[in-house]
Amino acid sequence: MPAAIRARDLGASVIVVDQNFDLGGKMLHSGGQVSFGGGDPLQLRDIAGENDREGFVTAPRRQSVEELTEDPDFLFRDHTDWSVMDAAAQAPYRYNERDLHRAYADNCSATREFLMANYVRFGRIFGTHGNGGMSRARRAVTFLMEGPTTDIKKGTITKKDAGIPKVSSSHFAPRVMEDGSFVASKGARANGAALSRCLEFSAREKGVKFILNRHMDEIIREQQFAGRVVGIRASYSPRFDPETGRRLESLWQNGNVDDRSETIYIRARKAIIIGAGGHGANPQFRSMFYPAFREPAFVSSGWALLGPRGQDASGIIAGMRIGANLAGMQQNLSYNNTFHIPGNLATRDPYTDMLPGHPTFSFRGSTGINLADASFQHLIVVNQLGKRFFNEMLITTRQGGAAFPADPRKGQPKSGLEHKQLDWRNASVANIRATYREPNSIHAAMAMNEGSKAPDFFSGPIWTIFDRAAVERDKWNIDPPFTSPTNGYFFSADTIEELAAKIHKGHEFQRVPLTYLVETVARWNSYVDKGSDPEFGRGADAPMYRIEKPPFYAATLNPVWHDSYGGLRINGRAQVIDMQGDPIPGLYAGGESSGGGNQHGLGRALVHGYIAGTNAVKEPGN
Numbered sequence: 001m002p003a004a005i006r007a008r009d010l011g012a013s014v015i016v017v018d019q020n021f022d023l024g025g026k027m028l029h030s031g032g033q034v035s036f037g038g039g040d041p042l043q044l045r046d047i048a049g050e051n052d053r054e055g056f057v058t059a060p061r062r063q064s065v066e067e068l069t070e071d072p073d074f075l076f077r078d079h080t081d082w083s084v085m086d087a088a089a090q091a092p093y094r095y096n097e098r099d100l101h102r103a104y105a106d107n108c109s110a111t112r113e114f115l116m117a118n119y120v121r122f123g124r125i126f127g128t129h130g131n132g133g134m135s136r137a138r139r140a141v142t143f144l145m146e147g148p149t150t151d152i153k154k155g156t157i158t159k160k161d162a163g164i165p166k167v168s169s170s171h172f173a174p175r176v177m178e179d180g181s182f183v184a185s186k187g188a189r190a191n192g193a194a195l196s197r198c199l200e201f202s203a204r205e206k207g208v209k210f211i212l213n214r215h216m217d218e219i220i221r222e223q224q225f226a227g228r229v230v231g232i233r234a235s236y237s238p239r240f241d242p243e244t245g246r247r248l249e250s251l252w253q254n255g256n257v258d259d260r261s262e263t264i265y266i267r268a269r270k271a272i273i274i275g276a277g278g279h280g281a282n283p284q285f286r287s288m289f290y291p292a293f294r295e296p297a298f299v300s301s302g303w304a305l306l307g308p309r310g311q312d313a314s315g316i317i318a319g320m321r322i323g324a325n326l327a328g329m330q331q332n333l334s335y336n337n338t339f340h341i342p343g344n345l346a347t348r349d350p351y352t353d354m355l356p357g358h359p360t361f362s363f364r365g366s367t368g369i370n371l372a373d374a375s376f377q378h379l380i381v382v383n384q385l386g387k388r389f390f391n392e393m394l395i396t397t398r399q400g401g402a403a404f405p406a407d408p409r410k411g412q413p414k415s416g417l418e419h420k421q422l423d424w425r426n427a428s429v430a431n432i433r434a435t436y437r438e439p440n441s442i443h444a445a446m447a448m449n450e451g452s453k454a455p456d457f458f459s460g461p462i463w464t465i466f467d468r469a470a471v472e473r474d475k476w477n478i479d480p481p482f483t484s485p486t487n488g489y490f491f492s493a494d495t496i497e498e499l500a501a502k503i504h505k506g507h508e509f510q511r512v513p514l515t516y517l518v519e520t521v522a523r524w525n526s527y528v529d530k531g532s533d534p535e536f537g538r539g540a541d542a543p544m545y546r547i548e549k550p551p552f553y554a555a556t557l558n559p560v561w562h563d564s565y566g567g568l569r570i571n572g573r574a575q576v577i578d579m580q581g582d583p584i585p586g587l588y589a590g591g592e593s594s595g596g597g598n599q600h601g602l603g604r605a606l607v608h609g610y611i612a613g614t615n616a617v618k619e620p621g622n
Contacts, residue, residue: 002610006609007614015266016209018214019314021213024192025306026592027196029302029306031190034122034195034603036111037132038075040109047068054155057121059123062125072106073105075105079105079133084411086334087399087438088399092402095328097597103607107607111606111610115195121155124183128404132401134404134416134419141190143194152198152202169354173193176191177191197251200252208255209257211256212256214236215237215309216314217235225322229322231265232268234265236262269621270622271617273612273613275590276316277311278565278591279566280301280311280562280564282312289329295458297558298559298561299348305358311564315593323578325579328595341395341558341559342558342560344370345555347368347487348558350560356481361481365489366489367481373396379464384459384512385515387520388536404416411435447459460511463557464557468551483555492554495552500518529546565598567594568594570596573611574588574589589612
């Protein structure tokens with residue numbers, strides 16, 4: 001969206017092609033947290049102790065003047081600091097592309113100003129998003145204010161559109177908007193909808209055209225590996241409500257071009273900008289870089305919202321077919337929230353908190369039973385054979401990315417004013433030993449087991465097993481919409497034998513019987529009686545409870561691939577680079593379709609879009 005608006009501002013005719021029925025993608029699904037820096041306008045505003053022009057941001061400054069003070073050179077050093085190690089003993093900044101991050105540092109301020117000129121409101125800066133740098137505070141969240149109407153120009157949103165109270169989502173905001181008063185003022189509602197919808201409104205207002213329900217299948221170049229890009233081929237990809245059969249439609253329609261032909265070709269007069277998302281939902285692509293994640297039961301975050309063809313690597317693959325290079329694929333491993341196990345049971349889409357009310361909730365089917373880490377004392381977790389494989393009290397543990405403010409749990413004992421850039425001591429053996437906290441539960445969850453068969457050796461789904469006593473003890477709500485009796489992600493039975501049979505019959509990815517489930521529950525109960533767990537060390541960390549009171553329950557515990565790092569190689573102008581190191585004329589990329597950096601969150605995508613839109617309009621016409 002920033003690329004489209006920026007190019008339109010500079011006089012270009014712009015068409016946005018999106019495979020989904022509505023705009024926003026993961027930006028709409030996000031928390032709306034944006035880290036820039038380098039002395040950007042928000043840092044300067046908070047340093048001066050000023051409020052915003054509209055008077056919405058009246059909360060006190062959350063960081064000291066010193067923690068906000070920097071320039072682009074300082075930001076560039078932070079983003080290329082070889083010495084930083086994270087809690088998984090990975091080097092998050094060492095492999096960032098230098099040219100790309102130099103351009104990022106130089107364009108952060110302009111991008112922040114550009115967003116604010118397009119109706120985006122930011123609260124006070126607090127901390128920094130994962131892998132956004134160790135030394136300074138750079139993160140701000142986007143918000144709208146509660147009001148009698150939803151009015152982008154006035155910066156207001158109704159409680160209904162914001163999802164308040166938390167009983168339903170809305171078409172405007174698939175995730176309930178959170179209380180943003182701590183960074184703005186009373187009545188502020190914050191998340192990615194406040195960013196995505198404001199940019200969409202501005203784009204439509206400025207005359208950007210949109211072709212939705214169109215999956216980009218091919219980028220057309222003058223020759224396969226030579227010449228300019230001249231256009232794309234896109235296929236019709238509508239989504240239909242599984243309950244009513246109606247085609248899903250976008251929130252706003254002004255500017256939409258509704259063409260329902262099976263295939264269309266669009267000629268690009270100047271350039272093509274690929275912002276088609278990442279590869280987290282493509283098991284074949286993602287498993288090139290992490291073979292264990294070939295299991296199709298595990299999805300990318302926002303699966304229901306984005307649809308079956310979201311995050312499918314299609315933009316990356318289309319670029320590769322005309323000679324594009326890749327960058328930073330290994331950086332999926334150096335951000336330890338890339339893939340993890342959220343504590344949300346009984347749903348295929350466990351990362352999101354979407355509620356009924358959004359048009360795509362029918363695909364999700366259930367909101368899930370969202371458990372805190374401590375609640376895992378009331379259950380056991382088993383693999384596709386019904387065997388335990390890890391300490392349940394550690395299974396959802398994950399560390400944040402190495403960023404300000406930090407502590408040993410994020411890989412560095414010092415951050416902010418105490419962090420010394422490019423200091424070899426940051427990567428010393430002593431420091432790594434002190435900070436290494438990788439629980440490895442995600443890797444254990446995806447390990448091969450007796451049910452893993454050639455040729456793919458899928459690890460299979462993961463199940464939590466508990467009884468009625470656990471539900472009563474910890475006061476879980478297992479009624480719809482938290483669970484669904486029909487979507488195959490939650491089962492109940494009067495015996496463990498019957499429960500195992502229901503899972504095998506009723507879950508689409510359960511390929512083998514849960515042969516060991518009865519034995520596993522009996523063994524667990526014996527451990528409870530003895531007060532210790534010799535297999536995985538439970539007992540000292542939390543109470544242990546027998547699983548004995550019917551009905552018995554099984555709920556999925558799905559790993560997710562959250563963000564993807566690595567994609568098309570781009571330079572500081574956001575041009576896609578070929579295998580010889582040269583720009584492909586007329587082709588640009590950004591966000592999760594591009595590689596070369598592993599900063600979490602929206603900052604990198606927004607800056608890439610601003611840079612791409614700025615440079616694409618300078619291309620000679622086809």
